[in-house]
Amino acid sequence: MTASCRDAKVCSDIIGSMKEKIEPLEATLRESADYLNGSDQERAALDKSYDQQDVISKELTKLEEQMIPAGYVTPVPSDYDDLPQLKGRATVDMLVKKAEGEKFDIEGKLFKEANMKMIIDGYAGKLTLAVVVFIFILWHA
Secondary structure, three states: OHHHOOOHHHHHHHHHHHHHHHHHHHHHHHHHHOOOOOOHHHHHHHHHHHHHHHHHHHHHHHHHHHOOOOOOOOOOOHHHOOOOOOOOEEEEEEEEEOHHHOOEEEOOEEEOEEEEEEEEEOOOOOOOHHHHHHHHHHHHO
C-alpha cells in the first residue's frame, strides 16, 4: 500500500498510528455491549467509540490523500467552468431539524435533531455546490 504513496514513510507512520487506535476502538465497542440497550452507560461507551472512529477516519483521509499524485487535477468539461468546483476534500457537518418540532424516528428512538457528516471527495470527481445540495435534498426527502 505504501508503494502507491507520495511519501512511503508518511504512509507507514499513518498506518502504524491507525493500528494503534484500533484496539481502543474495539475496547469501547465491547464495553458498550456490556450495558443495557439505551442506558446512559451504553451511550457513553458508544460516544467514546464514535470519537475514536472519527480520529481513525481522519487518519484514513490523510492516507488516501497521500495516494493522490502531487498536482493531480480531475478534468472538468468546459461546459461547467463557470460553476463552483471542489478541489480536494471537504467535510460538511449538518444539524437537521424537522419543521414544527417533529422528531426523527431512528430504530424506534425519537430525536429532535439529526447530526450528519459528509466527506465530499473532489479528487474522485469535481462536485459543484448544486450537486451537494441535490444529494442532501434527496437524502432528506
